[in-house]
Amino acid sequence: MEAAKLGNTLLNCGQHHNALKHFNTAVELCPTFSSFYSGRCECYIGMGLYTDALAEARQSTEVDSKFVSGYQRQAECLLALGRPAEAVKAYTSALEQSGGGEELSKALKSAKEISQFQLVAERDLHKGASRHVMFYVDKMVKMVPMCSKYKVMKAEILVKQGKYPDALTLVEEVLDVDKNADALYIHGLCLHYNGDEKGSQTKFNRALDLEPDHKRTLAFLETSCQLAGKKEEGNVAFKSGNYQNAYDLYSEALTIDPQNKLTNAKLYNNRAAVCVKLGRLNEAIQDCTQAIELDSSYVKAISRRATCYMETERFEEAIRDFETLCKLNPTPENEKLLREAKQQQKLSKQTDFYKILGVERFATANEIKKTYRKLALKCHPDKHVGASEDEKIAMEKKFKAIGEAHKTLSDPVERAKYDEELTQSYLGDLMSDRTNAQTNVNVNVNTRTRGTPFKSRFTFHFV
Numbered sequence: 001m002e003a004a005k006l007g008n009t010l011l012n013c014g015q016h017h018n019a020l021k022h023f024n025t026a027v028e029l030c031p032t033f034s035s036f037y038s039g040r041c042e043c044y045i046g047m048g049l050y051t052d053a054l055a056e057a058r059q060s061t062e063v064d065s066k067f068v069s070g071y072q073r074q075a076e077c078l079l080a081l082g083r084p085a086e087a088v089k090a091y092t093s094a095l096e097q098s099g100g101g102e103e104l105s106k107a108l109k110s111a112k113e114i115s116q117f118q119l120v121a122e123r124d125l126h127k128g129a130s131r132h133v134m135f136y137v138d139k140m141v142k143m144v145p146m147c148s149k150y151k152v153m154k155a156e157i158l159v160k161q162g163k164y165p166d167a168l169t170l171v172e173e174v175l176d177v178d179k180n181a182d183a184l185y186i187h188g189l190c191l192h193y194n195g196d197e198k199g200s201q202t203k204f205n206r207a208l209d210l211e212p213d214h215k216r217t218l219a220f221l222e223t224s225c226q227l228a229g230k231k232e233e234g235n236v237a238f239k240s241g242n243y244q245n246a247y248d249l250y251s252e253a254l255t256i257d258p259q260n261k262l263t264n265a266k267l268y269n270n271r272a273a274v275c276v277k278l279g280r281l282n283e284a285i286q287d288c289t290q291a292i293e294l295d296s297s298y299v300k301a302i303s304r305r306a307t308c309y310m311e312t313e314r315f316e317e318a319i320r321d322f323e324t325l326c327k328l329n330p331t332p333e334n335e336k337l338l339r340e341a342k343q344q345q346k347l348s349k350q351t352d353f354y355k356i357l358g359v360e361r362f363a364t365a366n367e368i369k370k371t372y373r374k375l376a377l378k379c380h381p382d383k384h385v386g387a388s389e390d391e392k393i394a395m396e397k398k399f400k401a402i403g404e405a406h407k408t409l410s411d412p413v414e415r416a417k418y419d420e421e422l423t424q425s426y427l428g429d430l431m432s433d434r435t436n437a438q439t440n441v442n443v444n445v446n447t448r449t450r451g452t453p454f455k456s457r458f459t460f461h462f463v
Contacts, residue, residue: 001026007039016046034064041073048146048177050080061093068098075111082149084115114143121153130160148178155186162261164190181211189220195262227256231267238274247274265294269301276308282390284308299329306337315345353405353418361419365410372406 007022020043026036037060044053054077060070071094078087091108098104117136124133134157140150151174158167168190174183188203207217234249250271254264268291275284288305291298306321322338354361357371377383379399384392408414 001030003029004036004039007043011039011042011046014046016043019043032063034060034067034070037063038067038069038073041070041077045073045077045080050077050146053077054081066097068094071097072104072107075107079111079114079144080146082118082144082147084111084118087111088115110143114140118150125153125156130157133157148174148180148183152180152182152186155183155190159186159189159193160259162193162259164194168194179206179210181207181214181217184210185214185217185220188217192224193260193262223257227253227260227263230256231263231270234267234270238270238277243274243277247271247278250274261294265291265298265301268294269298269304272301272304272308276304280388280390281308281312282393285312297328299325302328303334306341310341310344313344313348315341315348319345351401351404352422353409356401356405357409361422365412368406368409372402372410375402376406 003022003025007019007026010016010019010022020040023036023039023043026033027040030036037056041053041056041060044050044056054074057070057073057077061067061074064070071090075087075090075094078084078090088108088111091104091111095101095104095108117140121133121136121140134154137150137154137157140147141154144150151170155167155171155174158164158170167186171183171186171190174180175187184203184207188200188207190200191197191203192200204217204221207214211217230249230253234246234253237243237246237249250267254267254271257263268287272284272287272291275281275287285305285308288301288308291301292305295301302321302325306318306325309315309318309321318341319338322334322341325334326338354363357368357375359368359371363371376399379395379402381392381396381399384395387395408418
């Protein structure tokens with residue numbers, strides 16, 4: 001028939017749309033000829049329309065139940081649609097009608113493998129064993145490269161692994177040929193976790209346009225709303241001064257979507273701000289660290305942690321954070337903070353043992369001994385077993401400093417050497433005072449260290 005011949009010619013030239021028109025004509029003229037349906041099936045396969053292609057392949061075997069190519073095409077379409085168990089049945093029918101054949105036997109064996117891989121992958125995908133599942137999904141994608149379903153599964157695993165650019169590339173490849181709800185959902189996740197809320201909402205809406213009851217999209221939108229609501233509740237509590245309530249709300253929010261790194265980084269930073277208000281600086285440092293691990297360029301968290309380090313006199317760590325801050329956000333203010341941190345580190349090494357013990361510089365050995373015993377008893381760790389973690393750390397630090405001061409001042413030789421160093425340092429400070437006075441810099445004497453004390457950027461409320 002002329003229409004079928006033209007269809008085959010155009011099909012061989014890759015002109016699938018034009019070829020389809022001629023095969024449609026051929027089917028209208030001769031609806032009982034199986035090869036015409038097979039021709040239409042080939043056209044749909046060429047256009048990536050595997051559902052339509054499957055319908056034509058099935059029609060061809062309804063017209064002729066012994067049409068081997070029809071069963072073979074059904075199997076190929078079913079594999080492309082991610083339905084390998086059905087493909088196994090179609091290949092089995094093809095083998096039965098053909099009487100055997102090496103090529104069909106290999107195809108059947110391959111379909112059985114894919115079916116088994118998919119069974120394991122779908123079973124374990126939501127258990128969090130992404131590396132294990134990826135092994136099988138990679139095999140499935142390689143064996144059936146035209147299957148959008150398998151590519152979407154792979155993209156979902158990449159999202160779980162935090163590899164959003166790779167997932168985005170893969171899912172966009174799928175959407176170029178197959179606008180399906182699952183692919184749009186994964187696309188929305190990629191944009192959401194990259195901080196593009198507007199773009200992600202558009203993708204989720206499109207997924208729901210295609211499938212109004214798409215369960216995963218609806219579930220994620222509910223989770224997203226719950227997270228945003230809990231975060232806002234925490235913000236309101238913080239602004240109202242209800243710090244413990246704010247801490248609890250931020251903690252709840254952190255359990256809602258562990259995958260959401262950018263939002264969780266903000267939540268950790270917000271909770272760190274609460275800890276600062278509650279005077280729990282070490283907890284604040286830990287939360288800032290969590291935020292930075294989730295978002296290494298999070299300037300606010302780096303700045304807050306640096307300031308907490310300064311308040312707890314961990315100057316070396318503070319310097320590292322301020323240096324990072326200056327690289328990410330090189331402002332005069334940040335550079336000034338870095339200089340202050342370096343100055344405080346230098347001054348912190350000039351420990352005044354007399355002030356630590358609370359005695360005069362000309363105190364007798366007996367006075368030093370009595371004062372040491374009194375302070376050591378008061379600050380001993382055993383006396384603070386029931387204290388908070390921050391208080392324990394502070395007392396341990398003070399106890400250690402008292403011991404170091406006593407060790408030096410109770411030894412006449414070490415004390416004389418120390419007094420000489422103290423005198424030289426004092427003379428150096430006098431020279432520095434004169435220089436700083438000319439530039440309107442006030443030099444104060446701190447009870448722990450001498451020099452310009454770090455001015456806290458926090459307002460503390462100890463409870």
